[in-house]
Amino acid sequence: MTGRIFNNRYQITERIGIGGMAEVYQAQDNVLGRRVAVKVMLPQYASDAAFAQRFRQEAASAANLQSPYIVNVYDWGQDDGTYFIVMEYIRGTDLKTGIVQRGALNQRKVAEIGSQVCQALSVAHNQDIIHRDIKPQNIMVQPDGNVKVMDFGIARAKNSVNAKTSTVLGTAHYISPEQAQGKELTAASDIYSLGIVLFEAATGKLPFDGPDAISVAMKQVNEEPPLPSDFNPDIDPGLESIIVKAMQKNPADRFATANDMRLALNDFLAGRPVKLAGAAVPGGFTSAQTRVMSPIEGGAAGADSTMVMPQPVKPVTHSGQTNYHGANTPNMPENKGGKKTGLIVAIVAAIAVIAIAALVFSGIFASGDPVPDVKGKTLEEATTIIEKAGFEVGTTNAVHDDSVAAGSVVSQDPAAGTKKPAGTKINLNISQGTEQVTVPDLTNKTPDEAQQLCDKVGLTMKAGTPAYDDKVEKGKISSQDLKAGDKAAKGSVITYVLSLGSEKVAVPNVVGKSQSDAMAALKNAGFEVSVSEEASSDVKQGNVIRQSPTSDESLEKGSTVSITVSSGKKSSEVPNVVGKSEGSAQTTLDNAGFRVSTEYQSSDSVKQGNVISQTPDGGSSLEPGKTVHLVISTGPSSSGGSSNGGSGNGGSGSQSNGNN
Template sequence: MTEVAVDSVVDGRYRILGRIGSGGMADVYRAEDTHLGREVALKMLHRRFAQDAEFVERFRREAKSAAGLQHPNVVGVFDRGEYDGTYYIAMECLQGRTLKEVVVDEAPIDQLRVIDLGVQILQAAGFAHRNGVIHRDFKPHNVIVDDGGHAKVTDFGIARAGASEMTETGSIMGTAQYLSPEQAQGHPVTAASDLYSIGVMLYELLTGRIPFEGDSAVSIALKHLSAPPPPMSGDGLAIEPNLESVVMGALAKDPAARWQTGEDFAGALEACRPYVEAHGEGAPLTQSTAVFAALPGPATDRPVTEVRTVAPVITEPPLEEAHHRRRWPAVALALLVLALIGLMAYAFSRPEQVDVPKVVGLNVTDARERLDKAGFETVRIERERSFASEDSVLRQDPDPGEQAAKDDPVTLAISDGPGKVRVPSVRNLPEERAFKELEKADLKVTADPQPSTEVKKGFAVGTSPGDGTEVDRRSRVRLFVSSGPERITVPNVVGLSRESAESRLDREGLTVQVQVQASDKPKDEVIAQSPGEGSKLDAGNRVTITVSEGTQKEGTQKVGVPDVEGLAEGDALRMLR
């Protein structure tokens, strides 16, 4: 999407203050939440992703999961929504540097500081894992560190939305360096996958380099799959042996051989602290055994000391070992031949494979028809709540374009719609609290001022739709906030009779004060008013009107004057009498 201009207001709420940066999935802006008066980071999804219904649904679902993670080491997600043809997430705005910037500026990092940072990151990971959220993209770029050394992890769960875009040049290179072996193979991702990536991060913090490098994402991924990580100590760098063993234990190729929880991994790091403090180059290995025996180690039955082979004392291999090394090429060749034979047998024996058509975004009826035409007769339906329209296809398994046998079942995840919620009553609540109550009900809110003589200024008058109304989850409601009593526009009463003027002003809710003044206008006609027409007054304020008292004094009578011009004096006097 085109860049959002400074001072633009996104979704009627977030005023853009400036651009923070851009990534493979989104642009990030610094913005002001005009409703709650706080600064946020606004992540705006690139428009090309917003056109993909499957991607958008993953993005929404994962954003909702991330919003539920409230932890001191997790960047908070406040809101999500749609604007100008794309989607956004409003997050906590932090001051500080990314951990990648720390690595570039300072690595190798002091070992005690690495323990402090590692424990914080692992506490965030452990909390998320206990709540069913896997990050999938742990890397230094996704950790913010403030000047006080406090670390917060961002983009929890959001990475899953971009999983299908992992082949993009540029976005994959940074991710591949921290990718677990099972992710590189396309296998299911677990908590142990996140812990592997964190192990790579700690390796980089301690040494200033990543364990596996290559010219392409593919070459790096292959090393994650098969190559052992180089020892951390060496070339003048002395990592405390216990600490090195703990980090290397997270880099096992087999997920079952790694630390299984963030808490276990963090506890092992903490156990290294006294050895790092007392012995810059590490204590004897025999002293560390008691420390790690009390901790759940990487998930194997072997003693932790076996992991320590990552930093061995270099000795000449015995003759028997050298003999085994000479035999290794022949063994590898034999295994390769057996694997090729197995693959050929499988290729010739399996049923005919055809491409699975894309049905994501279609109505379930249309999706069934398309799959039926492609020869897939068995369709399994799984329903779930979603912001997508009811009965639309959210996901499919196998994915579009994959090869499958026609008698294989195709599983479709179908939207049941967003679900319904009732609008809560917020009348007479302060505006900020009313906002929070409506957002807690999973509703989006737009505030409008409304005059009220009954509700105090700044407090909620009501909503539209009204409280108790059943509406779609995440739909928008209008919150009416009292602007105080309505200001009255003073009408023009000049020229009206006194009675009519008083009646008109009384209907408007204004009081009247009357002044009388001699005038050539008819008696009791309003000849002036104060304040004038169009003035704004509060209800009950006073308007002064000036009315004419006429041109004759009370008790006199008008008579006609006869024309006496040209008459004799006596005749004139008689007529005048």
């Protein structure tokens, strides 16, 4: 496959992945000069009409999804029986790799990733498209920290696929209970899968695991998941409550939409209370599980007081699934006597003991004072708040963070709300703002060479409109919008212009023009000019006889056009034929390109038949084709040198072999 070119444009360079029905290759877009990813259907499926339709449907659906957090689909088509999709090439690491390498991630990072994935899912769900395979392997974390959701490979538009053929299982560790059971899916299925992804990112552990996919899928259906805090005791209760709500077995108990989940995550990131209507908050109780009890006779409460007692939560199993509901005392008869009243009091007391034990276990009644929340505060403000609460500021570390203003607290340890003894040191991470990096010089580099430079400093690239450039080789970068050597925020985008080489321009026709006009026309068109002269009987002196290249050709700007300019009519040197015989003179002048006219005259000094004189004289210049006039001797005159003008008696006469 390497080296193959699809649609005379996308040249395959290397394979970067393989899935159940397609391979993914890195390729070069030879038109726009950028790196792309090309997804190619495996050969065994290319001839299957059903799979081909599914592949085309995927391309059409994905192409309509426009979001900064979704991998862009640029093009798709068929080439020699092979179906392919051209996608944005993503640089970075998939979230699964990050979790495997580092374990549990920073809680803010987990929430940021979740919020961005929610935005991507909102775009898809608004078009009735369910991803169906949300997992960390399909979430790419880019060098700038933002994510891209990829591989809508088993996504389906709800209104476009036959229900009998639309049941497709995702990865067992992340599928929803309804997906494992083959039920009709809604957007809530993607929310459940995202809940598991965030669980794993926040704890480094999967909530359900097993020896095979079937056993894991069965656990998704039948078992309640552990709490994230079972694996990560330091997890923020607000973030934990979001994850727990997303992972509810009953789709109706999850977030109504991905956008609702995003808003909850954003509340957590902003330090606002996370409000989950009807959601069971870990370690606490919902409003439905809290009731007001009447005063208890003989109890500690005064006669006018009421006690708010939380009810315990117990698992209730039905339809193969376990859900948690408030436990009410079943079929309790109306209190009509002291024994029954005593029984009620005993039950209530037991409930109170259990509730208080749970609260103690959860840390609410731990000794010490709660650590104040100073996230988002300046160091000066945080110091004042911490010291006022009876604690001390510990170590302060400078960190880069693009979501927190420089000089403000990004995170703290111990976490806000944790109860600690007075004098405990609170360690703070202080934002330095977005990290600044030096912009590399991309000019005269290929896109791949430039990308390597950008990857080193954490910048991203975007191709602008290619343009002609006389000074930069075709296929290399001629300019960039961020100036080389300047500072830019890490993650910034550099827009570059790829050179198309020198622009070719039609050569103007200058034949017959004056030399000055011809040179002006050629130079205005972007050419250099070389001039030579040549005599011409047909072209006026100073005008162009011919040019090279001719006007039906195109040249790159800066090329040289040669013109030949007339120096005037041609002339040749007239041979000297005085003293020669008439026949010899005639031959000499004919060979030199001249015509000849003659007249005859007696001469005492020139032998009869020889040339007495010529006009023009020998050695002078004359255009070829012109006439040279000869005077031929008839010998001495009979009258002793005088002539009577007659030709028959040796006098003078004339004739012509040519025309003047």
